[in-house]
Amino acid sequence: MTKISVAVAGQALLHGPIDGAGAGALRDILQQADAAFVNLEATLETEGAWPTKTKTLHLTNAGGIASLKALGFDALAHANNHAFDLGPPGIARTRSVVESAGLQLIGSGMSRDEAAKPAFIQGRAGTVAVLAVDLGPQPDIVYASADRAGINPLRMRRHVAVPPAQHAMLRELVAALGDDKREAARAAVGYRVDHAKDLEVFGTEVAEGAHIESGFAADPADFAAFDLALTAARAQADIVAVAIHNHHWDPNWKQMPAWVADLSRRLIDRGADLIAGTGAPVLQGISFYKGKPILAGLGNLIFHTRRSETYDRQGVDVWTGAACRCVFDTAENGARVEILPVAVGRPARQVGEVAPAPVPLEGEAARHVFDAMTADLLEEDRARVVLIDPARR
Structure with a gap:
């Protein structure tokens, strides 16, 4: 019997380095897993590049990437709506800095083939493959093709x-x-x-x-291309995780859209063991299919938004997140999910200040997050989920 663990958290939307103080329990969860990945909701500052948007750019630097490495991540998913903020130069610069930091980058590249390549992470107990796709909606120019840089599409x-x-x-x-x-x-x-x-x-x-x-419904050509990549990854890895990023949000951001659940189940049928999603900046509930976790709305881990006051005024909780460690038993069909609720890493209060790291929640605050994430689970699936006590990690 072999157990392989995969850790994942909400999106890392960061503009620079973070102060790792207080993140010990989170770091342990990530570093003790066989593989850990997160969605990088930013692109690297790139000399000579210019914005491809008229608003809402999210740019980070080498210090920000080093902070993610220090937390314990092995790979960064980069198929999202901010990966193309600086166009192809930003795509190239991001890959260069991420790989120089000792991390793998998935979901973006200088061609569609590069963007579609999975990360292969060799853990103590086996090999984990991670693929990343963006579900849209985005303009076609951001999506990679045979001769154009961009992100990996699975357009809905x-x-x-x-x-x-x-x-x-x-x-x-x-x-x-x-x-x-x-x-x-x-x-x-x-x-x-x-x-x-x-x-x-x-x-x-x-x-x-x-x-x-x-x-x-998934674009047929996109799904066929992704299915080939998924099948190839399945042949080379013990566990296959898929990072999906989605901006087709329902009016209630806390509710996972039914079609996301349908797509997730379809990907599991095609060979995925874990679906990890981001997009709406809030936590959503989790589910299982054939004993395999669907974490389709993980919200934020680090959120350096410039609209903090707007979210707070509207009562949108972007400051509560979770890191999940999924433990797969290769002798059985399914996984156990361990949840560590966290207070999301906020922006720095002033220029030149290092932003705080996400820190674990405890007591009633942690229990509230856990109960919300597991509220819709069937009893048989609820037994698969446990709340991590950071004091007893």
Whole structure:
């Protein structure tokens, strides 16, 4: 019987180094695992590069990367909406600094092949592979291709259905605006390759149905490409983890969208052992499928936002997170999940100050986080989850 442990936490959105004081319990969880990874929600400062956005850049430096290494991470997932903040130069610089620090970078690269490559982490008990994908929505320019730098895509496409009467009204609207002919002409000469076969309304495909409904489905070409990478990783590793990043949020950020759960189960069916997700900056509940963990909304570990006051004023708790250690028994089908609730690492209070590290929560505060994360579990799955006491680690 062999047990292999994989540790993961919410996103590391950091602008520079952090003070590791007080993070001892978190560091132990990460360093004692066979493999530990986190989503790097930033790109490296890069001389000569310029922003690809008009707002909300998240840039870090070598000191920030060194802090993540010191905490105990082995790999950084980089398929997210801030990886392309400085375009291809930022992608290249990030890989250079991350690898120089002794970490592996996954999910971004100078080509799609590089962005799709998994990290292989050799632990004491076996090999762990980690892959990273971005689910969108983002402009196509951020996604890597055969000859263009970017991030690894697994784009989710929205589809909508409406009853026949509404469908006919929408078709009439599109025809009156000339959108149907306009987009058909663009598709005919290759300006568009994803033009809806039936009806498209303001960029969304709309089909006839019994009632109004919407959902998301993976882009078939993206899924086929990712499935090949997942299968190859499965053949070379004892455990395969998939980091997903998603900005198709439901109105209630604390609720994992049903389609994310569906996608996670599909990836487990294709060979994944662990799904670890980020995107909405808050914690969501966890679930299991075939005994394997779906941690699809891990929120934040470090969050150097410039909108602290806005989140606080709106009552959005971006300051509570968790690190999870998933222990897989290779002789059984499933895993145990150990949860360490943490107070998220906040921004530095003033320029030149080192930002604080995330620190473990204790007592009732820790229990509250644990109960919220496990509230929707079936009884048989609840037995798989334990709360880590930082004082008895």
